[in-house]
Amino acid sequence: MKNRIKEVIDSRNITQKQLAEGIGMTEVGISKAINGSATQATINKVANFLGLQPEELVIHDVMLRAAFSSDKTPLKFGKLEIPCYVLDNGMRVLSGRGIQRAIGYESKSGQWMKSFINLGGLSTLVYAGEDSIATRLMSPIRFLRNDAGGSQEGTNGYEATLLIDICSAIIDANRAGDFNDPLMVAQADIIIRAVAKVGIIALVDEATGYDKVKNKAKEALQKFLSEFLNEEASRWVKTFPDSFFEMVYKIYGWTWSNAKAKPGYVGKVIDDWVYQRLGPKVRDELRKLNPVNEKGNRAHRHHQFLAEIGKDSLQKHLEGLRVLAIAAGYDKIKFLDMLGKVYPKPNEQYTFDFDM
Numbered sequence: 001m002k003n004r005i006k007e008v009i010d011s012r013n014i015t016q017k018q019l020a021e022g023i024g025m026t027e028v029g030i031s032k033a034i035n036g037s038a039t040q041a042t043i044n045k046v047a048n049f050l051g052l053q054p055e056e057l058v059i060h061d062v063m064l065r066a067a068f069s070s071d072k073t074p075l076k077f078g079k080l081e082i083p084c085y086v087l088d089n090g091m092r093v094l095s096g097r098g099i100q101r102a103i104g105y106e107s108k109s110g111q112w113m114k115s116f117i118n119l120g121g122l123s124t125l126v127y128a129g130e131d132s133i134a135t136r137l138m139s140p141i142r143f144l145r146n147d148a149g150g151s152q153e154g155t156n157g158y159e160a161t162l163l164i165d166i167c168s169a170i171i172d173a174n175r176a177g178d179f180n181d182p183l184m185v186a187q188a189d190i191i192i193r194a195v196a197k198v199g200i201i202a203l204v205d206e207a208t209g210y211d212k213v214k215n216k217a218k219e220a221l222q223k224f225l226s227e228f229l230n231e232e233a234s235r236w237v238k239t240f241p242d243s244f245f246e247m248v249y250k251i252y253g254w255t256w257s258n259a260k261a262k263p264g265y266v267g268k269v270i271d272d273w274v275y276q277r278l279g280p281k282v283r284d285e286l287r288k289l290n291p292v293n294e295k296g297n298r299a300h301r302h303h304q305f306l307a308e309i310g311k312d313s314l315q316k317h318l319e320g321l322r323v324l325a326i327a328a329g330y331d332k333i334k335f336l337d338m339l340g341k342v343y344p345k346p347n348e349q350y351t352f353d354f355d356m
Contacts, residue, residue: 002059005046006034012050022049063154064089064143085157087143093157096140103166104187113137121179125169133169136162167191244318250330273321274314277343317343 009019020030023045033042040054047054066085074081075094082098100112107115117126117134126133140156167188173179204210248254248269324342328334 003034003038003043003057004059005030005038005057008050008052008057019046019049064091064141066143066145066155069145084160085143085145087141087157091141092160093141093143094160094163096137096156096158099158099163099166102163102187102191103170104183119179121173122169124178125173126166133162133165136165163191164195241318243322247322247325247330251325251332251335253332273339273343274317276345277317277339 005019006016009016016030016034017027020027023030023042025033025042025045030042033039033046038046043054043057047057050057064087067088068086070084075084075098076082082102083095084098085093087093096113100107100116105112105116117123117137123134126137136158140158142154143157145155170179170181170184170188171192174185179185245266248266320343321339324338325335328338
C-alpha cells in the first residue's frame with residue numbers, strides 16, 4: 001500500500017539505513033517498501049518504531065472525479081469529436097479512444113496502445129525519456145464521470161498534452177525518414193497546427209479579457225477551430241490538381257488574366273463532368289453530406305467528403321478526363337461529345353449545355 005514513510009523519516013532526520021536496522025529489514029527492502037507498495041506488516045513495524053499509529057502512515061487512494069465534462073460539447077477536430085474532461089484536481093484529460101481516432105490509427109483492438117507504441121520507426125521516440133509517451137499510454141488516469149453508472153467503476157483518461165506529444169513524435173519520425181504513414185502524418189500535422197493557432201487566440205483573449213465573455217468566446221473559438229481544420233485538411237487532400245483546372249481553361253479558351261468571371265462556373269463544370277458521372281448516386285450522397293446552408297451555399301467542397309465513398313474512383317475519373325481532353329485536342333465540342341459517350345450520366349442522356 002502507498003505510504004508516507006519517507007516523508008515522516010525525512011522530517012525526523014532518520015535515514016533509510018537507520019530505519020531498516022531499527023525494524024530488522026535490509027536497506028534495499030525498506031527502499032522498495034517506501035518507493036513501491038509496503039505490506040501491512042511493514043507498515044506496522046515502521047509505525048511501532050516511530051511511535052505512530054499504522055493508519056498515520058497509509059495513503060488512501062481517492063479516485064479523481066470529472067468536475068467538468070464535454071458530454072454535450074466535445075472537443076472537435078474536423079469531423080471527429082473527442083470526449084474531454086477537467087478533473088477535480090485541475091487536470092485536463094482526453095479519452096484513449098478519442099486520441100486513437102484523432103491520429104488516424106487504425107486498430108479495432110481495445111489495447112491499441114500496445115501495438116501503436118511498438119510501430120516501426122516510432123518506438124524509439126515513444127519510449128524516450130523517463131516520462132515517455134509509452135509509459136503514459138500504458139498508465140491511464142482513472143476517474144469517475146458524473147454520468148457513469150452500473151458496474152462502471154471508473155473511466156480511463158490521458159492527460160490532454162499527451163496527444164500533442166504523440167503528434168510531435170509522429171512528425172519528428174517522419175522528418176527523420178523513419179516513419180511514413182500518410183494518414184497519421186497528415187492528422188498529426190493538422191492537430192499541431194490547429195492547436196498552435198487556437199492557443200495564440202486563447203492567449204490574446206485572456207490578455208484582453210475577452211475570455212470573460214465566456215459563451216461568445218467559446219463559440220468564436222470553436223468556430224475558428226472548425227474552419228481552420230477544414231482548411232488544413234483540404235491542403236492535405238488537394239483532390240483536384242492544378243492540371244485539371246488548366247485543362248478546363250484550355251478547353252474553354254480561357255486565360256488566367258481574363259478568367260475573373262469564370263471560377264463560379266468551373267464549379268458547374270466539375271459537377272457535370274465529375275460528380276454526375278462518377279457513379280450512381282454519388283452526387284446525391286455528397287449533397288447529403290455537404291448540404292446547402294440558409295444562404296444557398298455549401299460550407300465545404302464536395303471532394304472533402306469523398307473519403308466515405310472512394311477517393312480512388314475520383315482520381316481515376318480525373319485521369320480519364322485528362323486523356324479525353326488530349327485526344328480531343330482540347331476542342332470543346334469534340335471533348336463534350338466524347339465525354340457523353342465514355343462517361344454518360346446515369347439514367348439520362350447527355351444534354352448539358354456548356355455554352356456561356
